[in-house]
């Protein structure tokens with residue numbers, strides 16, 4: 001989608017520090033990390049948010065949650081100690097980039113509730 005920063009990252013029009021990539025998904029380090037490990041996992045195809053997912057996206061969502069994120073967690077040495085997966089959704093959810101993304105945060109203790 002034109003003017004979408006994460007589409008541009010997926011298309012390599014904007015550089016990023018890529019930690020994982022396959023045909024459907026790319027994961028890269030957040031520009032302003034909020035934890036020692038802060039990776040963003042996105043579908044390459046533009047989907048606005050979790051709220052825009054449909055039954056047609058089941059395979060993609062399952063791939064991200066069941067395969068990509070656990071693999072990244074292992075590679076980043078987060079799987080034993082724990083980590084947090086966040087998908088800010090919509091304005092009140094704190095979503096600033098309107099292209100579906102999962103934050104994978106780890107390397108420090110997380111607080112609850114979030115702000």
Ligand code: 5GP
Pocket residue numbers: 005014016017028029030031032033040087088094095096097098
């Ligand atoms: P949101 O606030 O939408 O949940 O998360 C958007 C995230 O994207 C933020 O953590 C922000 O730091 C990150 N971000 C925004 N622009 C860029 C960029 O150009 N490159 C990278 N690597 N991260 C970005």
Ligand code: ZN
Pocket residue numbers: 001004005006007008045046047098099
């Ligand atoms: Zn996009």
